[in-house]
Amino acid sequence: MSRHVAIVTDSTAYLPPQTMERHGITAVPLTVVLGDRALEEGTQISALSLADALQKRHPVTTSRPSPETFASHYRTLAESGATGIVSLHLSGELSGTYEAALLAARQAPVPVRVVDTGMVAMALGFCALAAAEAVRAGATPDEAVAAAEKRAAGTSAYFYVDTLDFLRRGGRIGAARALLGSALAVKPLLELTGGRIEPCEKVRTASKAIARLEEIAVERAGAAPVDIAVHHLAAAERAEALAARLRERVSGLTDLHVSEVGAVIGAHTGPGLLGVVVSPH
Incomplete structure (x- = not known):
């Protein structure tokens, strides 16, 4: 069972790609709007480009992933053999990402536990790693959530x-x-x-x-x-x-x-x- 529990987070966890690959973690990208361009974090806009835009005082805003984006990732994981998904996200006080994931989870083909970790950046990343390590050790989705929440509480x-x-x-x-x-x-x-x-x-x-x-x-x-x-x-x-x-x-x-x-x-x-x-x- 445990190997079929998939771990999902979002791009604000800032986990290195090789770490996500090693632990089997999927990151759903948030969007950065630079002028009139909507760009995916992590793939379509670099930190250097962002810093340059901010220093020049160009308008920069951000937006959550759409529920449809989450739904697509959940379907792909289910088609790849996941029988359960744990979806861990940045604080709901900072973004609507958690709500978008909740909406998508209702329509997912497998059970999805969506968690507002209250964290951001590697504070979120460490929660995702804790959940992934628990799953590797044989944890159920509920046990993986508990591991992530325990990590969040001490971070x-x-x-x-x-x-x-x-x-x-x-x-x-x-x-x-x-x-x-x-x-x-x-x-x-x-x-x-x-x-x-x-x-x-x-x-x-x-x-x-x-x-x-x-x-x-x-x-x-x-x-x-x-x-x-x-x-x-x-x-x-x-x-x-x-x-x-x-x-x-x-x-x-x-x-x-x-x-x-x-x-x-x-x-x-x-x-x-x-x-x-x-x-x-």
Whole structure:
């Protein structure tokens, strides 16, 4: 039974293609609208193109996959032998992706468990990996969901952004908070809490904010076995330097992933983003 349980997530998990292939995970792409072009995240628009568009202040918006897109993926998996599907997605507070998956699940030819993980980026990716590992070990769909939800409950995500302006424009943070941050000339640290991106701390300079981001990650990791992901947008050197320091400081580190976020998250955070996801086993 277990080998016939398929794991589906979406493109905001930012799992490396080789990792998805190894674990048998399918990622349904969200859409980025750049000017008058609708492009699939991960295949039709690069992080570099996105960063360039944002820096030039071109209009960029995002949209969920359609229910029909999810339905097509569910049918393909069923035709390939899946007898059950676990579909894990980014926070419903940030996107309508979960609702689209729910609509498609009602018409799927096999049972589909759709889960709002409350996560995003590799915080979501680690949930998908937990579910896939459970399935490989013989888990039922319900047990795979439980494994993903347990991973989500212990996972933390923190972000540094150069400016709150992109989050304000995308409606992901209140205008008052964004204006306050700009007025005080602070460098904000944000956290994923309750499925939303919320202010965590305000720091005066970029270097101090990134140092504080490192300290938070180390504190959250503790000494137990833990996976960490470092994300960035157009800030590869910062990300690699932070990752190197975390490798030295986190004694229980199992895996550390460094990756550039895709267009959906990048459109709301802007270039200069640096993020850390801490996910205990």
